[in-house]
Structure formats: C-alpha cells, structure tokens
Amino acid sequence: MFVELNNLLNTTPDRAEQGKLTLLCDAKTDGSFLVHHFLSFYLKANCKVCFVALIQSFSHYSIVGQKLGVSLTMARERGQLVFLEGLKSAVDVVFQAQKEPHPLQFLREANAGNLKPLFEFVREALKPIDSGEARWTYPVLLVDDLSVLLSLGMGAVAVLDFIHYCRATVCWELKGNMVVLVHDSGDAEDEENDILLNGLSHQSHLILRAEGLATGFCRDVHGQLRILWRRPSQPTVHRDQSFTYQYKIQDKSVSFFAKGMSPAVL
C-alpha cells in the first residue's frame, strides 16, 4: 500500500468505498505496481480477497507484499486470501486430464469457450460463510491481468461477460470491490484488446492509467499516472474528474509529484 497513492485517491483502508469496479490500465510501461498496491491495501482493510494471478507466480507477489507490509502466506493460511496461480494451474490442466471442472478449463478446448468455470471459482471463493460472526469486512476480486485471457484464446466478448457476471455477484450482490488490470496496446492495433479496454472503461468507477513518458526513458520519472473518477450513478451533477501525476518507483514505495516537479529537476 503506497501512502501517497492513498492520499491522491482520498481513501484509507478503514473507509474505502464499496461496490466499486476499479480499472488499472498501463500503456508503454509496467503497471503492476498498482496491483501490488491494491492487494496490500485490501488485505490491510481486512477484506476477503480472491486474487486471480495469471501472469506471475505466488512467490513474486509474496515477496513484494512483504516489502509493502503484508504477508500473503499468512493471509492464505487464515483464509483471508484465495489465490489462483494461473501459471501452475495451466500446467496442471494442460498435462493432466482433470476430473472436476477446473477454472482454466478453456485451455484444453480448441474453440474459444466461455469463462464460466472461472466465474464459478470466484463465486465459490467469495461466498459469505454463514458461521455467525463476520470475520472479513467485504469481498474483493483482483485480476492480474485480463489481457492474458485474450492471448489464451478467449474472445473479448467472453471476457466482458465474465466481468459482467463478477460485477453482478461481487459488486452488487455482495457489496464488494473489483480491481482488474488491462494492458493498453497503443499502436499495436490489437482490436480485441481495444474492445475489452473500452468496454471496461465505461463500466468502471475509477480508472488508474499508468503511462510511460512521451519522450521516452527517464531515470528519475518512471511514468505518469492518470486518475479518472467516473460516477455513472450521478450523471448530471459531477463531471468526471481527472488528475495527472508523475511517479517514481522506489524499492518499497512510489513517490508521486505534479508534472514537471520531480525532485531531480527542481
């Protein structure tokens, strides 16, 4: 959890909004630091987190999480974190026939199917336990990242359907939050990715867009973060607010500053 980012977003783990879909987007740079931020943020907020990690292994998130002050192994043991390690599961699915439906079942199919098994997995993971006392505040679904599903043969519409089902369950029914990461391919003309990105941009309440600098690589400023609040429930009153900051990623934190105000330049 980056304290500066919390200040920019005007939230703390104690009083975060519920029922929101946050879209993380990166263009020409790596936006994974935002995923680490939200993972540690929601674990500190005592939420039940279901993390669908398709692109990196568990130990990667665990080690970065330790730097940010959360222990993923402990969270998993307590039952606070349900972790789907996409890479390991893919190897299991592809090389061994599975008896019961596996969340990544679509890897075995020749035609683009749908993500229903994955949705069942998420619903099962975030189902509230009727054991009397509520241990966790609200459920959160984290997906890193959705563009990989396109590379694995799913169509953009199938992925949008999956997100729609998850929103209905997690955001509306269970009053939880969702955070998804999508890559913006920019000028690579990836039509499926553009459909996915546009569709999600219209549905989300908060968009965080990490962009590389237009002038190229810089040692002191790693990129630019655009924060866009969208309030679809109040169409007329508030216009969409948008802020832009530049950032530099350090070993355990990220520092944000206004454009052109990098400490290296001043």
Add this chain to the structure above:
Amino acid sequence: MAAAATCGSVAASTGSAVATASKNNVTSFQRRGRRASGTNDSGPRLVSITGTRPSVRNGQLLVSTGLPALDQLLGGGLAVGTVLLIEEDKYNIYSPLLFKYFLAEGIVNGHTLLVASAKEDPANILQELPAPLLDDKCKKEFDEDVYNHKTPESNIKMKIAWRYQLLPKMEQIGPVSSSRFGHYYDASKRMPQELIEASNWHGFFLPEKISSTLKVEPCSLTPGYTKLLQFIQNIIYEEGFDGSNPQKKQRNILRIGIQNLGSPLWGDDICCAENGGNSHSLTKFLYVLRGLLRTSLSACIITMPTHLIQNKAIIARVTTLSDIVVGLESFIGSERETNPLYKDYHGLIHIRQIPRLNNLICDESDVKDLAFKLKRKLFTIEWVQDNYLRQERNIYPPGFSYLLKQKDSAWGEGSLQHSTFLMSFLAKATAFASRLVRHSEPLKQNGSGRIRQAAGPRLWHDGRRQEAPGLLGIPP
C-alpha cells in the same frame, strides 16, 4: 506454503549470509520435497549450482547468457525460471550466434541442455558451438584489442559534448577463468568434441518427432508446439528439475533453447497470414512454457522471427508473455551501413523489456543506443556514441572557438538524432572554422514572425546569406 514459511523463519534465525541464500532459493522455485523433510538439512540446500549467482538486487538466481556484455545490460544475467526472447535480425545471421553462446555457456558450466529446432538437427547445432576462451591462450589477444582502441581522450575534458562525459562508460571485462560467471567464446573455433560428449543434452528435431506416436493431450495448439511442450515437461519431470520426482534430486540447471519459434517450419502460420486460424497457438505455448519454467530450475532462450509476423498485436502479446526481450537489427542492406556514425558496427541491439521479478523496480540500463560488432573473434556490445566520441578530437582541432551547444535543444539527452546532428553540423562547420563565432545572447527578432536560431552562425556563401544547418531553421 507453510513449510516454506517455516523454512524461511528458521533460516533467518541462524542469522548468517548463507541463510539469505537459502531463503531466496524459495523465490521462483518451490520444491515440494521440502515439505516431506521436516528438518532442514542445510547441506544440499545451500550448495550453490555451478554457473549461477544470486542477483545483487533481490537475491534471484541468475545464469549467464554466454555474453558478459549482455549480462551486464540485463542486470547481471538471466534469472532462473524466465524466458529470454531474441527478436531475430532480418537475415538471421546474428541471432543464431546468441543462441549458440547460450548453449555453449551451458556446456562449459555443466548444465543440461535441451535444444529444439524445426530447421536443423540439434546434434549439428551442438557441433557448431563456439569454443570457450580460457585465461592463458587469449589474454594476450584480448589485451591487444583493448590497446588498439585505447581512448586517451576519454580522460580529457570534452569541449563540446560535455554532457556525454557524465554518462557511465561501458566496461571492458577481460576473459575469466572457468569457475567464474560468464565466459568469452571464440566464434571462429569449434567447441572441443570431448566437452560436447561429456555434456548431458536432449534434442528435439521436429521432423523426427512429428511422426512418432507420442501420446498427445488434446489442446488447441499446433501439433508441433504440443509435442514440444510434452517433451519439455517430460525432461523436467524425469530429470527432477522441478523437485517433484522423489527418485531424482537434481541440483543443476536446465537450459532450453528453441530456435525460430513461430516460423512456418513449426506449423504455425502467423508469419504467413495476417489472421490465420492458429493465431493463439504461439501465445498459448508461451504461457504454458512460462508455467513450466517458473516451477523448475531452468532458463530458456527463444529466437523468433518477429519481423515476419504480420499481425502486430501478436508481437505485443508475445512481448508481454516473455520476460526479457532483446531485438537485433543488423545493418546489412540498410542505409545505415554507410552512416559514419555506425562505422565498425554490424548492427544495433535493443533491450526492449526487462522483467520486474520479486520487485517493484528493475535494473534498467541508462544506455539506450547500443550497437554490436563481431570483431575477429569476439562479439562486443558498445554504446554507439563511443565511436563518435573517439572521433571528437579529430573534428575539433584546438585553436578555434566553437559554437556552444544550445541548452534547450529539442531532443533528449543521448539520443541518436542529437549526436548525428552535432556530427553532421560540426563536420561541415570545420571547413569554415575560421568564421565561426561564439554567440552567447540570442539575436534580435526582426518582426517577420519567422523563427530564427538563437545563436546560429550566418554563413555567407556566394553573396547570399545562408542559414547554417539545424533543426530550428525553417526553410523559406
């Protein structure tokens, strides 16, 4: 995962440097064998594998790519469990070299090799590996090379290109003994036969395997990719690289080399058609390969003819699914062959992506304009501007005052455009050296609205005033 946590905490309590090495071994590779053995036998876990070293930044286990210069640019080497993707140059002349250096490094370190190709028999590829250069034989020759390119002017303060003085120089490392990390190879000699025979290697030659009756699980990949994945998974499991085989206790690295992945010889049509039927085959293959690598002690090099892929979106997806991406661009047949800036070089090398593993940041090198040359026997990578800087003393003889570089130039520091402009401008200017005057304040605006250079020399040529070449001079 509980076992890993307890192992980590026990290791921390011993409080020695050795403990950090063992804790970091859990990073990208989980051994299920550890769960069975409750007590931590510190012996085999802490024995380091030859040819590897922990990264300075995050303790990640690294192997050498076979080119010490490339290792330096990648932040120390290739991390175990990751993929190095080489985007082939147009005529596929230099990428096989990098492929062979990687495999040769594996043989010198005693690693197991897995060579997959659809074009050449892996046995032939291994016969053509370059011979390693060891201390005694080549130190003399290497010193000779360094002497020929000795740059005495690098110690003297530069007059015009003073910004370049601040940038770090590329180090010239000499050949190292075989126990150290990273070796040099002689591209003109072959690897001795006894070294090849002593090594443990597995070959996958597609035309042979495609006809055999290997049991293939249903999947939507092309048959070639499916067979290759099965083969890799078999080797990893049987030789114990992922720790799941109770009979085998493996403490070695598996180096996987896949040549020309994505070319039509593998049965994939992404290089032929824009929207072929198998457009997801390659990306699925890379995803499953990543899953196999992350859970085993292996490192993989893949060369891919990305310049042939019709659909640019696939290249972007392939880049996301690979860890390190290095692009080679050779000068053969291009207009850059005659550019004086690229004299002596054979091509450019682009480090397109470096992964952030177990970390928020990565070791990105500051130097972006890199060129390579295959000079006699060694493959070296240098910063392009080094060539320019060597010629600096020749261009600016003392005794003249020169035009100051404008502070607010339109280009970023160290960009190629900037240096080419300076070179071309000043090369022409030496003919008129006696007329150059140093301007320090901007010239007056004459009100016509035309943008003039703030401090530009006016060259009188045939009675007509002529602007000096430069970006800010807009032609009338």
